Each structure stands twice: as structure tokens, then as C-alpha cells.
Amino acid sequence: MSKNKAKTGVLLVNLGTPDSTATGDVRKYLREFLMDWRVIDFPFIPRWMLVNLIIAPFRAPKSAKEYRKLWTERGSPLLFHTEDLRDKLVKKLDPEKYVVEMAMRYQTPSIENGLKNLNKANVKKIIVLPLFPQYASATNGSVADKVMEIAKEWQIVPSISFVNNFVEHPLFLQAWAEVGKEMMDKAEYDMFLFSYHGLPERQIRKGSVEGYCQLSDKCCGNYTKKNQFCYRGQCFHTTRLLVEKMQLPADKVMTCFQSRLGNDPWIKPYTEDVIKELAAKGIKKVLVFSPAFVADCLETIVEVGEEYKEKFEELGGEEWELVPSLNSNDTWVDCVADLVESNT
Numbered sequence: 001m002s003k004n005k006a007k008t009g010v011l012l013v014n015l016g017t018p019d020s021t022a023t024g025d026v027r028k029y030l031r032e033f034l035m036d037w038r039v040i041d042f043p044f045i046p047r048w049m050l051v052n053l054i055i056a057p058f059r060a061p062k063s064a065k066e067y068r069k070l071w072t073e074r075g076s077p078l079l080f081h082t083e084d085l086r087d088k089l090v091k092k093l094d095p096e097k098y099v100v101e102m103a104m105r106y107q108t109p110s111i112e113n114g115l116k117n118l119n120k121a122n123v124k125k126i127i128v129l130p131l132f133p134q135y136a137s138a139t140n141g142s143v144a145d146k147v148m149e150i151a152k153e154w155q156i157v158p159s160i161s162f163v164n165n166f167v168e169h170p171l172f173l174q175a176w177a178e179v180g181k182e183m184m185d186k187a188e189y190d191m192f193l194f195s196y197h198g199l200p201e202r203q204i205r206k207g208s209v210e211g212y213c214q215l216s217d218k219c220c221g222n223y224t225k226k227n228q229f230c231y232r233g234q235c236f237h238t239t240r241l242l243v244e245k246m247q248l249p250a251d252k253v254m255t256c257f258q259s260r261l262g263n264d265p266w267i268k269p270y271t272e273d274v275i276k277e278l279a280a281k282g283i284k285k286v287l288v289f290s291p292a293f294v295a296d297c298l299e300t301i302v303e304v305g306e307e308y309k310e311k312f313e314e315l316g317g318e319e320w321e322l323v324p325s326l327n328s329n330d331t332w333v334d335c336v337a338d339l340v341e342s343n344t
């Protein structure tokens with residue numbers, strides 16, 4: 001390719017994390033995150049009151065304590081795993097064809113800065129890759145909002161494409177099979193739990209085409225063109241594909257949803273309830289996959305790896321192991337490279 005040809009810009013975007021574990025920084029992060037109407041989908045005034053008068057003040061000190069448990073010399077795992085992914089992707093892609101930037105939807109490095117750098121490189125096209133395997137308005141939808149909010153100020157808008165989801169990508173499935181196999185080679189398990197980040201049920205209903213999704217097994221249990229964007233349906237589909245790929249016994253597999261916030265109904269079954277059910281059935285050894293996340297973060301390391309483990313053990317469980325996330329696994333890097341090249 002000629003050196004004069006314009007390149008394609010790639011913007012990897014993950015969710016975001018506080019700049020430090022100081023309570024003030026955590027509060028700032030929570031405020032930006034939860035004031036996003038796609039995350040707390042209430043009208044502005046009730047959202048502002050809920051976030052600024054209730055959630056941020058009370059949650060920030062508690063969350064800051066949790067962030068201190070996982071913070072490293074390189075900062076937040078979500079951030080440094082995404083940096084490592086970017087660095088490996090840069091080495092993998094043809095430098096004559098691609099410029100790669102990474103950003104966080106909330107806090108830093110910002111999407112604004114990433115796009116500015118791509119613009120400086122005079123790219124002809126931008127591929128935005130939100131690092132969320134399953135589509136949700138609160139994640140992928142929000143990344144698209146932010147990118148377009150910035151691009152609407154530009155005189156020249158190059159072509160911009162968004163990767164919507166990648167649950168069916170063979171290298172995504174292969175990468176999970178690899179990290180899972182490493183764990184399964186070391187020990188035997190009675191149960192394989194697939195715990196995904198949850199969502200308020202009303203957000204699924206709002207996105208439901210012709211009211212198709214009623215949050216039952218009938219709709220979410222199949223993956224069809226009618227529920228192709230249903231987050232819950234995509235999560236069950238991810239489990240089915242991974243079970244097939246890893247040849248896990250179907251009667252030893254469960255799908256559940258974690259990280260509920262507030263009192264409204266979120267998508268079920270809740271991971272907390274499944275833990276009780278497993279313990280009551282006498283299940284002792286559980287291997288947990290968390291395939292809504294591609295990088296280890298607060299929700300995997302602390303919530304699944306520590307809090308749920310403690311609950312399971314209190315109820316008589318013996319082993320609760322978390323499969324590490326994809327982070328910068330080489331097959332996962334190949335998957336990202338392929339998502340870029342096939343969208344170029």
C-alpha cells in the first residue's frame with residue numbers, strides 16, 4: 001500500500017474506571033457514569049436526584065474501598081488490560097493501514113482525545129469497537145452516543161462504523177475456551193456458571209422489537225432475528241455457544257446475572273439466588289465464567305472472585321474459582337484484529 005494512502009482509524013472503547021481510589025475520584029466516576037441517560041434511563045430531574053443525592057454520596061466510599069482491593073501499580077485492571085490489548089493489536093495490524101487508539105466511555109483516556117488523535121492522523125474511516133461482546137443500550141449504545149456527540153461538531157465527518165456485538169465470533173469463543181481449559185486442566189468441577197453483568201428488565205422491554213421479548217425462556221432462550229439485539233438473549237446464546245465449543249455437560253451449566261443496582265427488577269436469574277440454589281443442592285465445586293467482560297475489573301475480581309465466593313463458602317460450598325478474563329490473551333487479540341479487518 002502506498003504511503004500516501006489514508007489509513008483507517010480504530011477506536012477501542014471500554015466502560016471506564018476511576019482515576020484513582022480516592023473517594024472523590026470514585027464519586028466523580030460514578031456521577032459521570034450514572035448520569036448517562038442510557039445507564040439510568042430516567043428523566044433528567046429524577047436521575048439527577050437519584051445519582052447526586054443518593055447513589056454517588058453513599059456508594060462512593062464503599063466502592064472506593066473495593067477499588068483499593070484490586071488497584072495495582074499500573075492502576076485499575078480494566079485500564080491496563082485494555083492498554084495491553086491495544087499494544088498487542090498495534091503490533092498485529094499493518095501499520096501502513098491502521099492507527100489504533102483506546103478510550104474509556106467514562107473518565108480517562110477519553111473518547112474525545114482518542115478521536116482527536118485519529119483526526120490528526122487524517123484517517124479516512126473510523127471503526128469504533130466497544131469492548132462489550134453483547135449489545136446493550138447502556139454500553140454499546142452509549143459509546144455510539146458519545147462518538148456522535150463529538151463528531152457532530154466536526155466540519156468533515158469521515159465514515160464511522162460501530163461493531164454492534166461479537167458473541168458469535170469464532171475467535172472470541174476460542175479465546176474463552178482456552179482460558180477455561182487452563183482452569184479445567186487443574187481441577188474438576190460439579191457446575192459451570194456463566195455469570196453476566198445484569199440490566200434493568202425495563203431496558204430489555206424498551207428495546208424489544210414488536211414486544212417480542214417478554215424476558216422468558218421462550219424469547220431469550222432462542223437467538224433469532226426478532227431478538228437479535230436482546231442483551232439477555234445474547235447472553236444465553238453466548239453460554240450455548242461456549243458450552244458447545246468446550247463440550248461441557250449441559251446438565252452442569254447455568255446462566256445468571258450479577259451486579260444489580262437499586263430495587264427495580266433486573267434480568268434474572270440473579271447470581272446471588274443461583275448461589276443459594278447450588279448450595280442447597282449440595283454442589284461443592286463451581287467454575288465461574290464471566291463472558292460479558294473481556295477484561296478483569298471490579299465486577300469480576302471483587303464481586304465474583306471475592307464476594308460471591310464468600311457467600312458460596314458460607315453456605316457450605318468448597319471451591320469457587322473464577323476463570324480469568326480474556327485481558328490480552330493472544331487469541332482474543334486475533335479476534336479483535338479480525339473484527340477490525342473484516343469491518344475495514
Ligand SMILES: C=CC1=C(C)c2cc3[nH]c(cc4nc(cc5[nH]c(cc1n2)c(C)c5CCC(=O)O)C(CCC(=O)O)=C4C)c(C)c3C=C
Nearest residue numbers: 015016017039063078136138139197199261292297298299
Ligand atoms: C458488561 C457490560 C456492562 C453492562 C451491560 C453494564 C450495565 C450497567 N452497569 C451499571 C452500574 C455499575 N456498573 C459498574 C461497574 C462496571 N460495569 C461494567 C460493565 C457493564 N455495565 C464494568 C466493566 C464495570 C467495572 C468498572 C471497573 O472500574 O472495574 C459500577 C461501578 C462499580 C461499583 O460501584 O460497584 C456501577 C455502579 C448499571 C446501572 C448498568 C445498566 C443499566
Ligand SMILES: [Fe+2]
Nearest residue numbers: 015197259299
Ligand atoms: Fe456496570
Ligand SMILES: [Fe+2]
Nearest residue numbers: 213219220230
Ligand atoms: Fe429476550
